[in-house]
Amino acid sequence: MSERKTPFRPSRAAYAEAAAWLVQLHGAGRDAELEADFRAWLKAGSGDHAAAFERVTEVWDKAGEVDIRGLARVTSRAAFERKQPRWRVAAAAMVLSVLGLGVFLLSSHDMEYTTGIGEQRTVRLSDGTRLSLNQDSAVDVDYDGRRRIVRLSRGEVLFEVAHDVQHPFVVMAGDRTVTALGTSFVVRKESDEMDVTLLEGKVSVASLMAVRASGAFEKEQGEITLKPGQYLRVRAGERPQLDVRRADAATAWRRGEVILDGTPLGEAVAEMNRYDPHRLEIDDADLGQVRVSGIYRTGDNLDFARSVASIYGLKVKEEASHIRLTKD
Structure with missing residues (x-):
C-alpha cells in the first residue's frame, strides 16, 4: 500500500510576499537590484517562497479569465515604483484576494522572520524596507496602519528603511525603541545588551517605560538621537555608552x-x-x-x-x- 503524501502548501506570509514581488517585477521600476533581491528571496524560502510565487504567477497569467480590471487600474496607476508603497501593497492585496486568501494578510502585515546558526537572510517588506538578518536572529513585523513596528527578540539586523513620514518605523529591542523615518542602521540584541549603529540618516533611541495590554506605547523617556557613524551600547544596570564606529565594521558580518x-x-x-x-x-x-x-x-x-x-x-x-x- 503506497503512502499518501500531503500536498505542499506555502505559508500565508510567503503568499503575501510573493504577491508583493509579483507587482514589483511586472512594473516599470524593475532593475538589477530588484531582481537580485528577488533571487535572494526565492533562495531563502527553502521551497516555500518558490511555491508561493509559482501559484501567484499562475493566477496572474490567467487574469484574462477573471474580472480583475480593478487590479489592472491599480497596477497601472502605481507604475510599480518603490516610492509608492501604498499602491504596490494595494495591488498585492488584490492578487491575494483573487487567490481567495484575503487582503488581511497585507493590511495587518504581522510576520516573523528568523535565521539559524551560520545562516543569513535578506527580506524585502511590502513598503520597500529591507531587513538583512545576521545568523541566529529573529524579528516580528507588525504594520498596524499607524506605525511600522519590528520587534527584535534576538540577533542582529541591518535595517534599510523606506521613507514614510506618516508611518514612523520603530524597532523594539528589550526595553528600548529605535525610531526612524527613512534611514539605514544596525541593531543587535543579546540577553543583557542592545547596540545600535547608525549608518545613514537619523534615529532616536528611547527607553520604553511600559506597554499596555493592547500593545500600544504608554510613555518613553531618556531619548538619545544618533548621528551617522555613532554607536550606542545599552547594557543592563549601566548607563548607555555613546561612541563612534566605522560603517564597514558594523556590517562586516554580511561579508x-x-x-x-x-x-x-x-x-x-x-x-x-x-x-x-x-x-x-x-x-x-x-x-x-x-x-x-x-x-x-x-x-x-x-x-x-x-x-x-x-x-x-x-x-x-x-x-x-x-x-x-x-x-x-
Whole structure:
C-alpha cells in the first residue's frame, strides 16, 4: 500500500510576499537590484517562497479569465515604483484576494522572520524596507496602519528603511525603541545588551517605560538621537555608552568578517564564538584584556586563535569541544 503524501502548501506570509514581488517585477521600476533581491528571496524560502510565487504567477497569467480590471487600474496607476508603497501593497492585496486568501494578510502585515546558526537572510517588506538578518536572529513585523513596528527578540539586523513620514518605523529591542523615518542602521540584541549603529540618516533611541495590554506605547523617556557613524551600547544596570564606529565594521558580518579595532580579547572571543560551534576559551582574566586588532573570518576560530597566538606569544590547545588560548 503506497503512502499518501500531503500536498505542499506555502505559508500565508510567503503568499503575501510573493504577491508583493509579483507587482514589483511586472512594473516599470524593475532593475538589477530588484531582481537580485528577488533571487535572494526565492533562495531563502527553502521551497516555500518558490511555491508561493509559482501559484501567484499562475493566477496572474490567467487574469484574462477573471474580472480583475480593478487590479489592472491599480497596477497601472502605481507604475510599480518603490516610492509608492501604498499602491504596490494595494495591488498585492488584490492578487491575494483573487487567490481567495484575503487582503488581511497585507493590511495587518504581522510576520516573523528568523535565521539559524551560520545562516543569513535578506527580506524585502511590502513598503520597500529591507531587513538583512545576521545568523541566529529573529524579528516580528507588525504594520498596524499607524506605525511600522519590528520587534527584535534576538540577533542582529541591518535595517534599510523606506521613507514614510506618516508611518514612523520603530524597532523594539528589550526595553528600548529605535525610531526612524527613512534611514539605514544596525541593531543587535543579546540577553543583557542592545547596540545600535547608525549608518545613514537619523534615529532616536528611547527607553520604553511600559506597554499596555493592547500593545500600544504608554510613555518613553531618556531619548538619545544618533548621528551617522555613532554607536550606542545599552547594557543592563549601566548607563548607555555613546561612541563612534566605522560603517564597514558594523556590517562586516554580511561579508563573513569580524573587524576588531583595539578590542579586548575577551570581547573578541565572545564575538568569534557567535559564528563557530568549536568554541574558543581563555582562562586568564589578564589575557582577556589584551587588545586585538585585525580582520578575521567568521566561522574559523582556529585560524583566529593561531593568529592571535603568533602575535602575542600565546599557545593554542585544541580539544574535542573547544580551543583554548593560554600563556603557557
